Amino acid sequence: MSSSSIGQRFVFTSFGESHGKCIGATVDGCPAGLEIGERDIQTMLDLRKPGQSIITTQRKEDDKVEILSGTYKGHTTGAPITMIIWNKDQHSKDYDNLTLKPRPGHSDYPAFVKYNGFNDIRGGGRFSGRLTATFVMAGAIARKLLSKTLGIETFSYTCQVGSVKMKEHATMKMKNSVYSNEVRCPDPKIASKMRETILAARRRGDSIGGIVESLTVNLPVGLGEPIFGSLESDLSKALFSIPAVKGVEFGSGFHGSTLHGSENNDEFLIKNGKIQTKTNNAGGILGGISTGMPIVLRVAFKPASSIAKKQQTIDLHTKKSVSLVVQGRHDPCVVPRAPPVVDSLVSVVLADHAIRAGFIPPVIR
């Protein structure tokens, strides 16, 4: 299987480069009969668009999606759906000196060695965060599929920036307030502090990391397959494909490893006539299978590697130490643009598993 692809029945392939002609996504295995159009995808793409505020990169992109195949009369046909965005606003000159002076924290060095210099380094090429727009294209389809057929809804938000964090999990009620501020945090007070933290980093030519939390509701019991097809396995595989992600946890996660079983186990009870758990430290997944409780996961983003501060690196040609100041327009914090990306990958994985588990049929009638 291609390393640019993910999924078994709902298969998403990502192609394109940051400063090439286009970036694109192909989704194969989406059931026929789903009503979908460019507008559905554009709406979700717009949520991750750069240049929306002073806390993200000033690079402006239209990012207009174009569906090339796989739909007919406004519905999916069962054929592969290929979508592209033509690249426009590239400043490739900014990257001209990077080949031989690898940027700390970037893929420049290992990529140069791996591809012997043949990789497209403009704008980071395949390693650019821009490629996450292809995740969103595929995710928009997955999301609509899950919503229309099973009522599954997923929403992600910024729960931490640097040391500023939300004290509690968000609730479904907060869903609509995520996009009411530019950091994508549903708590407006915390959002304000996060914004300060990002601006402070920016002023110093620095960057700052953070955490995105994702919540998915209305899952049926039974998605996920032991052993290597566990929901945690497939979700983490997808999420670690986002550049800058260095940690993924489910439910009580790393904190849970400090607890006792009697504290961490979720007791079963009947609520509203349904079997549920009193707490949800499992994050909605037991034995790799969905329990019907909300899936809760957190994704740790390292601070963006591109900073305006002077750093030490090696000139690969002379093998001498040199200093480097990374040029170009960059996000001081990538986290505020990440929630739609996380939503997308979660949806792609769940759509695949919902088809595999027989919850979504090959044709939507």
Add this chain to the structure above:
Amino acid sequence: MSSSSIGQRFVFTSFGESHGKCIGATVDGCPAGLEIGERDIQTMLDLRKPGQSIITTQRKEDDKVEILSGTYKGHTTGAPITMIIWNKDQHSKDYDNLTLKPRPGHSDYPAFVKYNGFNDIRGGGRFSGRLTATFVMAGAIARKLLSKTLGIETFSYTCQVGSVKMKEHATMKMKNSVYSNEVRCPDPKIASKMRETILAARRRGDSIGGIVESLTVNLPVGLGEPIFGSLESDLSKALFSIPAVKGVEFGSGFHGSTLHGSENNDEFLIKNGKIQTKTNNAGGILGGISTGMPIVLRVAFKPASSIAKKQQTIDLHTKKSVSLVVQGRHDPCVVPRAPPVVDSLVSVVLADHAIRAGFIPPVIR
């Protein structure tokens, strides 16, 4: 692809159930010509064997591996290597009442719904931690392959139990002291405190969680493939298949998300004539590709779900709330048995990627 399989070129399939006839592993794609025998696998299996001390389950298993296929005259042949362990010491009666009274924190409930009661529930069936012995069988082969061809070595250890944690990363020097104590922590003082914590939990009929850290050295630059074949993606997919794992992080991980780019970026320098980084917050992986620095990752284990304390659950037949005391012999803390399992999965993933990247040829000459 089967959900019981992982890998593209070095493909590992796990089969068997906790209390069935046997548990087994098939490895396909291992290069021909690797010297391997049952002893190589047994040695590694013995490191995770239960019943070794008072802090793990008292269930005694011989766990003698038998190679059924794929070797000839003491070497791999290029054919699939199937290995099994015959199950012996099962106490299936202990689990008789579990079908209809799902244990909190276990897969009982979602598995029952998913398989409509057809799954083998004895000893947890497919969901049992016992299946991790199959990971070790495959891992022993992967480890030897990596060691013989590339000199790659991986070692894991317990770095946290409950709130007791090591202050610093282990170094390669500590490698040999990992197995000198029963908690598998290379720092003997911390090990002693961890042991206390586990015994305290045990006395209360409770369990406790913890964290395993893994270190891999001597990697060439260039393992891993963007986008969905990133090392982080494939390592996390493998690691989340271990029952009880709820979090995985690389390098500075979750802590890194609180940092600034200027703190977290690893500057390049020349050391011993080789390009290295000053720090290793990336955990040896940039852009999903190995940098040549040690791969550092941490795996969070929740406290074992099986505890002797009374818990509330639902009788699936009557749909009424009932209380439950889990019978059987269980680990108060699974972490001390986890390091060889983590080593194994890391090795399996790296062997696959080393073959994919052309570092290991189809035949070892």
Add this chain to the structure above:
Amino acid sequence: MSSSSIGQRFVFTSFGESHGKCIGATVDGCPAGLEIGERDIQTMLDLRKPGQSIITTQRKEDDKVEILSGTYKGHTTGAPITMIIWNKDQHSKDYDNLTLKPRPGHSDYPAFVKYNGFNDIRGGGRFSGRLTATFVMAGAIARKLLSKTLGIETFSYTCQVGSVKMKEHATMKMKNSVYSNEVRCPDPKIASKMRETILAARRRGDSIGGIVESLTVNLPVGLGEPIFGSLESDLSKALFSIPAVKGVEFGSGFHGSTLHGSENNDEFLIKNGKIQTKTNNAGGILGGISTGMPIVLRVAFKPASSIAKKQQTIDLHTKKSVSLVVQGRHDPCVVPRAPPVVDSLVSVVLADHAIRAGFIPPVIR
């Protein structure tokens, strides 16, 4: 994906060697709840057993199947089903001189080069026709699954041996007479001539080729996926894995390439209230998708390569021409043993596609 595996949802992996400890099959993805036992598999295995008559090899094998995993209380559990047959009656000495003197028509030479001599050459190792018993193990499960859930039935028979051939296709009525004679041809007169042809070849220390035809009925419309998941693609991939197969055709096949469209097209009509075609030159498949008409395919087997006649080959050590007489007990014609093998692979592929197309659910209730 492992080269020893086939299928996407119903995944069959074959392992073992002709003269190793055992041969085995793992089926992953079989829906839970299918009633299955060793007897179901043994019954089908017995149909391909060698030593049944004077026209096949005199090698006697018990070939008793043992299910190692994946069933519980007589039903499938949704977990991988591993089955093995312990090898017994090997005469490995017969093959001692083969390593360096490759047999004409055998895999000896390319396998020796590919694996640098590490492959298990005893009895042909992985390349032995004996491995087709693993196809039958998996096929027996697939067949029962298809029969129980959809009423699909497949049957194959010898339609040609050397130049002796049936004049017409077999009909479903003939199904029961296939196994009434040792050549597996439903026409007793033709069967008798085929037997003569095989015995004549045998007397001369020679072998003879032949053709197996396969008929599958009761398929729903809609199995198969364009483009590379066409039924013809997946069936041929499976069938060409049988040693000695050198040709596969569907419906009018090679003969159809001499016809005009007006002769070869199958016109649609209503029969018994169902849409059918007047003729079935398409062999039940249009555009790679099942039409509901019987799937008709033919598989060409070359004459067995192992013959008692003296042949020329090369001593790989001296690089000199030498003559060779292949020792051991061999089938003068493999075709009579092939029908259950063809049935098995057809069933495995159709089971996979029936699951993929949503015709068989993850659990049989």
Add this chain to the structure above:
Amino acid sequence: MSSSSIGQRFVFTSFGESHGKCIGATVDGCPAGLEIGERDIQTMLDLRKPGQSIITTQRKEDDKVEILSGTYKGHTTGAPITMIIWNKDQHSKDYDNLTLKPRPGHSDYPAFVKYNGFNDIRGGGRFSGRLTATFVMAGAIARKLLSKTLGIETFSYTCQVGSVKMKEHATMKMKNSVYSNEVRCPDPKIASKMRETILAARRRGDSIGGIVESLTVNLPVGLGEPIFGSLESDLSKALFSIPAVKGVEFGSGFHGSTLHGSENNDEFLIKNGKIQTKTNNAGGILGGISTGMPIVLRVAFKPASSIAKKQQTIDLHTKKSVSLVVQGRHDPCVVPRAPPVVDSLVSVVLADHAIRAGFIPPVIR
């Protein structure tokens, strides 16, 4: 894995519809450093272009390929290579009455049922022969890769049309004369008779079938993997994805099944200092592995289903029998356009296997 994809390391995905916006191909896994440009692909595409002569469809297509990703400075980068052809000359009206009146011999009926009418039926949609242009895009890359790295060359030609056939196999010398005539037969006299046969069919509003033979030389020993990764398995899987293909055979193929082992076995000898076989009835493949001898295979094409003659079908709405005359411009014989398509798929499969077997490295230096 997507059903629109083929290959494990050199992965080709086909997308697009006959009368949609475009048709396209994505190749992932092509080694970095291969010099490639649109001209390389265009040259091969032009060989299958319709409208070249009176014996093929009069539909005119420019079929200009555009590379969207995966190359940089004229070389492959290791990233997925996406290529498209914008569709132009569609006459979609011609197909308006097809939905409810399925054409005999076409995918209309099973596709309608499978997709519940949601599939794009214009011009055959996904089932159109036009999609074979995407095979050629991928094939052009594979061909250049094989040629540059290993000197492997493949060439295909029309060896039979209706009952007119070449008496002998083509030789490498004839390679250049294949495209000197419009039927793509290297024997000019036979070519002339084939042309007559096609024109005669055309005059009657009918079509005619034929056979393409493919020859590949300079293969190393050792491509192909037992059991389901045999060269025959993977080549046939690819070739049966060509619409209209109903048979595939290797070496002596179906004819070989009438022979004795002593006739069909290829004896080994030393020629030009290399181990070769005296004859090549195996078609260059033993045990699924390349022997170093030329790969010889034949592909049977049924007569094109679209004919101008009146045929009987069923109105899917009224369930009544109706007569149908297929409108539109069609090939009276698809065979003359098939050789570059066969070449392409053979090259795609061999490129994949050459990478898997370690004969082509991840980077071409």
